[in-house]
Amino acid sequence: MPESSQINARTDFLNKLPGAPASVLLLDYDGTLAPFHVERDRAYPYPGILPLLGAIQQTGRTAVIVITGRPVEEVQALLQPLAGIEIWGAHGLDHLLPNGTREQVPIDPSLTHALQRAEEWLHSQGMSALAEVKPGGVAVHWRGMSEDQIQEIRSSTLQGWAPLAEPKGLKLLHFEGGIELRVTRPDKGDAVGAVLRDLDLSVPVAFLGDDLTDEDGFRKLAQRGLSILVRNEYRETAATSWLKPPQELTSFLEQWLRRTSIS
Numbered sequence: 657m658p659e660s661s662q663i664n665a666r667t668d669f670l671n672k673l674p675g676a677p678a679s680v681l682l683l684d685y686d687g688t689l690a691p692f693h694v695e696r697d698r699a700y701p702y703p704g705i706l707p708l709l710g711a712i713q714q715t716g717r718t719a720v721i722v723i724t725g726r727p728v729e730e731v732q733a734l735l736q737p738l739a740g741i742e743i744w745g746a747h748g749l750d751h752l753l754p755n756g757t758r759e760q761v762p763i764d765p766s767l768t769h770a771l772q773r774a775e776e777w778l779h780s781q782g783m784s785a786l787a788e789v790k791p792g793g794v795a796v797h798w799r800g801m802s803e804d805q806i807q808e809i810r811s812s813t814l815q816g817w818a819p820l821a822e823p824k825g826l827k828l829l830h831f832e833g834g835i836e837l838r839v840t841r842p843d844k845g846d847a848v849g850a851v852l853r854d855l856d857l858s859v860p861v862a863f864l865g866d867d868l869t870d871e872d873g874f875r876k877l878a879q880r881g882l883s884i885l886v887r888n889e890y891r892e893t894a895a896t897s898w899l900k901p902p903q904e905l906t907s908f909l910e911q912w913l914r915r916t917s918i919s
C-alpha cells in the first residue's frame with residue numbers, strides 16, 4: 657500500500673475526532689495491543705497502552721471495544737485495571753457490555769459435539785498441553801516451537817481433524833502461532849457489523865488488528881471507517897493503513913487522545 661495514501665487515510669480520520677461527540681475504537685488484543693508470549697496468560701499489553709486506553713475512555717467521547725478470539729474473561733484479566741470495557745470474545749460469540757451484561761450466541765449441539773471430538777482427539781495424541789478449548793472452538797498452539805515440530809503438529813492435526821471439519825458450520829482457522837477448529841459464524845466481521853448496526857453514520861470508527869481473522873473486520877469496515885493492520889512486517893490485507901507496534905501504535909493512540917481531549 658502506498659505510504660502517502662495510508663498516512664492521508666489516518667490523518668483524515670484523526671481530524672474528524674475533535675468535532676465528533678462520539679467515536680469508536682475497535683481493537684484486537686493479541687499481536688495488536690500485546691506482544692505474543694509463549695505463556696498466553698502473561699501476554700500483557702505493551703508498556704503505556706493501558707494508561708492510554710484508560711485516558712481515551714475517560715474523555716467520555718470514545719467507546720473502546722476489544723474484539724478478540726480469546727474468551728472474555730482472559731482479556732478482562734489481561735486488561736486490568738481497565739474497567740467497563742466492552743469485549744467481544746471468542747470471535748464475537750461472547751459479548752460483554754460495558755455495564756457488565758453478558759450475551760452469548762448459542763451454538764448448534766451438533767457443532768459442539770464435533771468440537772468435543774476434536775478435543776478428545778488431541779488428548780488421545782498426547783497433545784493436551786498444546787490444546788485450548790474455548791467457546792465455539794478448539795485450538796492447537798505451537799508458539800516457541802521449532803519449524804520441524806510445527807510442521808509435524810500441523811500436519812498430524814489437520815489429518816486427525818479432517819473428518820470432523822466436514823459438517824457445515826465448522827471451519828479451520830490458521831492464526832499466528834497455531835490452528836483452530838471453530839464455528840464458522842460469528843466471525844470478527846460479524847462483531848464489527850453488530851457494533852456498526854447501532855451507530856449513526858457520522859460516528860468515526862476505527863478497527864486495529866494484526867491477524868488473518870481480523871481481515872473479516874477490515875472488510876466489514878470498508879467505506880465506513882479506518883482499518884489498520886498492526887504488524888511489524890507488512891502483508892496483503894484489506895486494511896487501508898499499516899502501523900508497526902509498539903511505537904507507531906502508541907503514537908496513533910496518543911493522537912487519538914489529544915484530538916478527543918479538545919473541548
Ligand SMILES: [Mg+2]
Pocket residue numbers: 684685686687688865866867
Ligand atoms: Mg491478534
